[in-house]
Amino acid sequence: MVRTEDPRLLTVGGTYVDDLREPELAQAARVTFVRSPIAHALITGIDVSAAREAPGVVAVLTAADLDDLPPPPPDSGLTGTEGLPFPLGGHWSEPLFAVDRVRFVGEPVAMVITDDRYQGEDAAELVSVDYEQLPAVVGVAGALAGESLLFPPAGSNVAVSTGTPADSAAFDGCDAVVEQVIVNQRLAPVPLEGRAAAARWADGKLTLWVSTQNAQIARFILAGALGLDPANIRVVAPDVGGGFGAKIGVDRDGLLVAWAAKHIGRALRWAETRSENMLAMTHGRAQRQVVKIGGTRDGRILAYRLEIVQDTGAYSRMGGFLPFLTSLMAAGPYDIAHVETAYQVVMTNATPISAYRGAGRPEATAAIERAVDLFAAEIGMDATEVRRINLVPADKFPYTSGSGATYDTGEYVAGLDKVLTGAGYAELRAEQARRRETGDVLQLGIGVASYVEITAADADGGETARLVVHDDGTATVYTGSSAHGQGHHTAWAMLVQAELGIDMSKVTVIHGDTDLIPMGVGTYASRSLQLGGVALQKAAIEVKELGRKVAAEMLEASEADLELDVDRGVWQVRGDPATSTTWAQVAAHVGEAGLAADVNYTDGKPTFPFGTHLAVTEVDTETGKARLIRHVTVDDAGTVLSPVLAEGQRHGGIAQGVAQALLEEMVYDAEGNPVTGTLVDYAIITATELPSFELLASETPATVNPLGAKGIGEAGTIGATPATQNSVIDAVSHLGIRHIDMPLTPARVWAAISEARESR
Numbered sequence: 001m002v003r004t005e006d007p008r009l010l011t012v013g014g015t016y017v018d019d020l021r022e023p024e025l026a027q028a029a030r031v032t033f034v035r036s037p038i039a040h041a042l043i044t045g046i047d048v049s050a051a052r053e054a055p056g057v058v059a060v061l062t063a064a065d066l067d068d069l070p071p072p073p074p075d076s077g078l079t080g081t082e083g084l085p086f087p088l089g090g091h092w093s094e095p096l097f098a099v100d101r102v103r104f105v106g107e108p109v110a111m112v113i114t115d116d117r118y119q120g121e122d123a124a125e126l127v128s129v130d131y132e133q134l135p136a137v138v139g140v141a142g143a144l145a146g147e148s149l150l151f152p153p154a155g156s157n158v159a160v161s162t163g164t165p166a167d168s169a170a171f172d173g174c175d176a177v178v179e180q181v182i183v184n185q186r187l188a189p190v191p192l193e194g195r196a197a198a199a200r201w202a203d204g205k206l207t208l209w210v211s212t213q214n215a216q217i218a219r220f221i222l223a224g225a226l227g228l229d230p231a232n233i234r235v236v237a238p239d240v241g242g243g244f245g246a247k248i249g250v251d252r253d254g255l256l257v258a259w260a261a262k263h264i265g266r267a268l269r270w271a272e273t274r275s276e277n278m279l280a281m282t283h284g285r286a287q288r289q290v291v292k293i294g295g296t297r298d299g300r301i302l303a304y305r306l307e308i309v310q311d312t313g314a315y316s317r318m319g320g321f322l323p324f325l326t327s328l329m330a331a332g333p334y335d336i337a338h339v340e341t342a343y344q345v346v347m348t349n350a351t352p353i354s355a356y357r358g359a360g361r362p363e364a365t366a367a368i369e370r371a372v373d374l375f376a377a378e379i380g381m382d383a384t385e386v387r388r389i390n391l392v393p394a395d396k397f398p399y400t401s402g403s404g405a406t407y408d409t410g411e412y413v414a415g416l417d418k419v420l421t422g423a424g425y426a427e428l429r430a431e432q433a434r435r436r437e438t439g440d441v442l443q444l445g446i447g448v449a450s451y452v453e454i455t456a457a458d459a460d461g462g463e464t465a466r467l468v469v470h471d472d473g474t475a476t477v478y479t480g481s482s483a484h485g486q487g488h489h490t491a492w493a494m495l496v497q498a499e500l501g502i503d504m505s506k507v508t509v510i511h512g513d514t515d516l517i518p519m520g521v522g523t524y525a526s527r528s529l530q531l532g533g534v535a536l537q538k539a540a541i542e543v544k545e546l547g548r549k550v551a552a553e554m555l556e557a558s559e560a561d562l563e564l565d566v567d568r569g570v571w572q573v574r575g576d577p578a579t580s581t582t583w584a585q586v587a588a589h590v591g592e593a594g595l596a597a598d599v600n601y602t603d604g605k606p607t608f609p610f611g612t613h614l615a616v617t618e619v620d621t622e623t624g625k626a627r628l629i630r631h632v633t634v635d636d637a638g639t640v641l642s643p644v645l646a647e648g649q650r651h652g653g654i655a656q657g658v659a660q661a662l663l664e665e666m667v668y669d670a671e672g673n674p675v676t677g678t679l680v681d682y683a684i685i686t687a688t689e690l691p692s693f694e695l696l697a698s699e700t701p702a703t704v705n706p707l708g709a710k711g712i713g714e715a716g717t718i719g720a721t722p723a724t725q726n727s728v729i730d731a732v733s734h735l736g737i738r739h740i741d742m743p744l745t746p747a748r749v750w751a752a753i754s755e756a757r758e759s760r
């Protein structure tokens with residue numbers, strides 16, 4: 001089965017926000033943002049007079065023009081651990097335009113609106129902003145030092161703190177205890193399509209076309225920010241070129257485009273440049289972790305502690321919430337008697353942190369998978385053996401972990417064994433020994449990571465589906481779960497065909513338009529199939545029962561005697577296939593409204609996909625260059641609906657995970673200037689750096705939903721990152737190296753090797 005969306009995407013291409021040729025946008029003016037070039041400064045004046053006179057300028061807007069907006073919500077007083085801190089309100093709230101103070105390079109300060117886009121670039125240069133530079137808060141150390149404050153009224157840069165765990169007695173009974181500071185570095189999501197929006201205000205109604213993972217959530221945010229009745233807002237997400245979590249809802253830049261269209265009464269459009277995307281779209285990860293792990297010399301882990309400082313950047317978007325998820329998943333797939341976690345969320349003068357492929361769970365896996373390898377090295381045991389001893393055994397499910405998550409089903413040890421067998425683990429170790437013996441310049445590394453993750457963590461938020469069968473025998477699906485590369489059209493059409501026997505080619509899938517689908521949640525947290533897919537399956541079953549009644553009437557048979565021949569898509573009398581009627585005839589008989597069902601599925605529960613990744617790297621000990629040469633994985637996401645879509649998710653996820661391990665890092669200098677703000681300095685991964693992945697099959701059905709489905713969207717990044725990191729460290733472990741922080745660039749690996757050789 002191939003993807004039904006591909007012929008269009010590969011021939012005429014998609015229609016993204018900036019490609020829209022809607023007549024309503026024909027006269028649209030162009031938005032160019034004026035962004036702060038300084039990480040931390042007071043704004044002492046903004047002079048827009050010269051810009052207003054520039055060619056093509058329609059308007060120049062700043063915070064002073066926002067007086068037609070509703071007052072911000074009162075201080076919620078949310079600090080500490082009460083309530084879910086995203087976004088933080090009160091002291092920490094994020095304005096639309098910067099007011100009085102800028103807090104990161106890239107923060108929007110003003111907006112220039114011009115007839116043509118090129119005019120905006122020139123006019124923006126003429127906006128004169130007076131800045132009084134302040135000391136920048138860089139990284140978690142800078143935030144905790146507290147010498148400069150982003151929000152002086154708050155009195156601290158620490159927005160959330162769970163308190164520190166007391167040094168636990170659980171470690172006292174351990175033969176061996178290891179501690180390590182681990183940096184899970186800041187990453188840029190880099191979707192191929194950057195952020196873009198187009199807005200029009202007419203007849204008391206706002207339409208916003210926006211590149212988003214969820215049109216309905218964007219509408220909800222818009223209504224709140226602009227003080228509008230949601231009924232007077234239409235949000236449309238056309239084709240969306242990737243999001244990775246950073247396009248959940250709509251952020252301040254998109255809100256400003258919508259507001260400005262209403263404010264000046266002219267349609268507007270905006271598409272960011274890649275440079276803006278690197279600085280002003282949210283970033284991900286950015287945790288400093290301290291792990292402590294202890295156990296017996298025969299490999300039993302008895303106690304584990306994870307302390308996190310989350311750098312959430314200049315404003316707390318989902319960054320304030322990520323360490324909660326990291327803490328929840330801290331214990332990983334292991335049965336550990338004592339687990340303790342603590343976290344702080346701190347503000348820094350950098351781009352705000354939000355969700356990025358895995359959103360808090362990759363950070364949990366990265367921490368414990370490093371810790372397990374460190375523990376194994378300490379007791380001199382093979383790290384895969386330590387994993388086998390401590391993985392939750394198959395007969396213990398449902399299992400509540402030491403960090404408080406209840407895993408539904410799992411075959412963790414079987415998954416590990418499948419990967420070890422598939423990779424030829426013993427032969428790999430033998431090859432590694434050979435290379436060590438001969439002193440080969442290219443040393444071999446074998447890294448393993450086992451994981452469990454939570455998907456659809458917010459399952460009770462539900463998902464919607466509407467299904468209509470038409471009198472020409474086709475069907476239309478309206479889904480609250482919109483695609484930005486995942487392949488929903490294919491999957492949703494497969495579900496309809498499986499249930500109703502209507503051929504996939506006759507199924508149209510519509511998403512991302514709040515006029516057509518007012519209720520929906522959207523695509524993130526690997527939730528689509530297990531929530532949106534189940535909603536659609538339920539709608540199809542309802543339509544089927546409606547169809548049965550109508551067909552029975554038409555064929556003058558009892559409902560009990562009717563059966564749906566799913567291969568042919570016809571209703572027939574049992575044992576008398578000649579007496580039959582098609583979906584088209586049934587729909588024509590009853591009229592379209594008669595063959596439609598609406599489902600809002602809110603009974604879903606989170607699921608816990610799991611797996612093991614094994615990465616084989618070759619490390620050049622003279623240059624420090626690490627190359628991934630094999631990657632073998634089990635990613636068990638329950639029952640697989642479409643193997644090609646599931647494999648696609650695994651491929652993309654692995655590539656992004658390996659990229660974090662080897663290449664990517666968003667770096668800031670001491671003044672808070674981003675120094676990796678272009679794709680020349682920020683190395684995203686390409687096919688050249690990757691081998692062909694060896695994906696092994698494993699399906700342990702979820703028990704909490706009728707499709708047996710768990711999420712697959714984020715698994716690849718979760719397993720691949722620590723497997724690759726462990727692999728590179730393993731390649732040089734014979735030199736006495738125990739840990740190297742990501743990204744494992746040649747410079748870092750070479751420095752670690754040099755240091756190890758010197759200290760010998």
Ligand code: SMO
Pocket residue numbers: 243244245246248355356357358359523524525526
């Ligand atoms: S990081 Mo994802 O879109 O939950």
